[in-house]
Amino acid sequence: MTDCTLAIADLVVERGDRRIVDGLCLSLAPGEIYALLGGNGAGKSTTLFAILGFLPFSSGTLTVCGQDPRSSPDAVRASVAYLPENVALYDHLTARENVEYFLKVADCARPRADIEQAFQSVSLAATAWDQRAGRFSKGMRQKTAIALALLRNTPLLLLDEPTSGLDPAAAADFHALLEALSARGVSILMVTHDLLGAADTADRIGLIAGGRIANEWRAQETGPRFDLNTLHDGFAGVK
Numbered sequence: 168m169t170d171c172t173l174a175i176a177d178l179v180v181e182r183g184d185r186r187i188v189d190g191l192c193l194s195l196a197p198g199e200i201y202a203l204l205g206g207n208g209a210g211k212s213t214t215l216f217a218i219l220g221f222l223p224f225s226s227g228t229l230t231v232c233g234q235d236p237r238s239s240p241d242a243v244r245a246s247v248a249y250l251p252e253n254v255a256l257y258d259h260l261t262a263r264e265n266v267e268y269f270l271k272v273a274d275c276a277r278p279r280a281d282i283e284q285a286f287q288s289v290s291l292a293a294t295a296w297d298q299r300a301g302r303f304s305k306g307m308r309q310k311t312a313i314a315l316a317l318l319r320n321t322p323l324l325l326l327d328e329p330t331s332g333l334d335p336a337a338a339a340d341f342h343a344l345l346e347a348l349s350a351r352g353v354s355i356l357m358v359t360h361d362l363l364g365a366a367d368t369a370d371r372i373g374l375i376a377g378g379r380i381a382n383e384w385r386a387q388e389t390g391p392r393f394d395l396n397t398l399h400d401g402f403a404g405v406k
Contacts, residue, residue: 170196170197171194171195171196171230172195172196172197172199172231172232172322172323172354173193173194173195173218173230173231173323173354173356174194174228174229174230175191175192175193175194175214175218175227175228175229176192176227176228176229177190177191177192177226177227177228178190178191178192178214178217178224178226178227178228178229179191179224179225179226179227179378180210180213180214180217180222180223180224180225180378181225182213182222186378187208187210187213187378188210188213188214188217188224188378188379189210189377189378189379190227190378190379191210191214191227191375191378191379191380192379192380193214193373193380195323195354195355195356196354197322197352197353197354198349198350198351198352198353198354199349199354199355199370199371200345200346200349200354200355200357200368200369200370200371201354201355201356201357201369201370201371201372201373202357202359202365202368202369202371202372202373203356203357203358203359203373203375204358204359204360204362204365204372204373204374204375204402205374205375205376206376209375209376209377209378210375210377210378210379211327211358211375212327212358213378214358214375215249215325215327215356215358217229217236218231218236218243218247218325218356219236219243219244219247219249219325220236220237220240220243220244223237224237231243231246231247231323232246232322232323234246245273245321246321246322246323247321247323247324247325248312248315248316248319248321248323248324248325249324249325249327250309250312250313250316250324250325250326250327250329251327252327252328252329252331253305254305254308254309254311254312256300256303256308256311256312257300258299258300258301259299259300259301260299260300261296261297261298261299261300262286262291262295262296262297262298262300262303262307262311262314263282263286263296263297265300265311265315266282266285266311266314266315266318267282269315270315270318270319273319275318275319277318281318282314282318283296285314285315285317285318286310286311286314288314288317288347289310289311289313289314289317289344290310290340290344291307291310291311291314295307304337305332305333305337306333306337306340306341309329309333309341310344313344313348316348316353317348321353322352322353322354323353323354323355323356324348324353324354324355324356325356325358326355326356326357326358326359327358328358328359328360329341329357329359330342330359330361330364331360331361338361338364342364342367342368345357345368346368349370357369362395362398362399362402363395366392366393366395366398367392369386369392370385370386371383371384371385371386372384372393372398374401374402374405376405381405382401382402382404382405384397384398384401
């Protein structure tokens with residue numbers, strides 16, 4: 168799996184006396200979109216935090232672009248953009264000021280023209296570029312964060328419930344943006360409860376239960392990407 172952006176094999180993450188992730192195997196190729204679904208407590212968010220190096224793992228292997236978050240946490244985090252369910256921006260700063268600040272913190276300042284090009288790429292209206300983020304909708308906050316990810320040029324994007332709270336039109340725009348990022352070679356791991364959105368966007372869908380992948384489906388090359396009846400049956404068969 169040396170050509171994988173993300174490679175996870177037999178991963179075990181324990182918290183106290185409980186195994187949250189138990190033998191997880193998952194990999195992403197460059198440009199692949201993977202939707203990870205599962206119930207509360209199944210290990211979805213724990214997996215994201217392990218990738219970021221925020222939670223230690225007991226056994227197994229986990230690498231991002233060949234780097235282990237235990238031994239090279241800074242290198243891994245430099246390769247990953249993480250968007251939580253509620254994107255954290257400074258409300259008193261504009262979209263432009265937020266992006267400039269976070270790029271400076273990451274030691275990768277970019278020219279004004281590059282920032283504006285990124286805003287255009289994610290369809291953030293020009294009227295919002297110099298508007299304070301405190302007045303933004305969730306969709307606008309996400310677009311600002313994705314623009315930042317584009318400017319950082321990270322090979323891996325982690326998303327935690329990205330369409331929660333979005334109206335259908337905003338969710339469709341967001342999924343189109345993910346497809347554009349995928350076309351640029353960005354690998355995307357999306358934790359979500361939105362099965363229909365995942366079926367419209369993902370290259371693979373995985374169901375996590377008991378801390379491991381219980382079922383997995385790959386998008387079809389012709390016809391509908393996924394058979395929704397098969398997905399529903401597969402989810403219903405896992406407790």
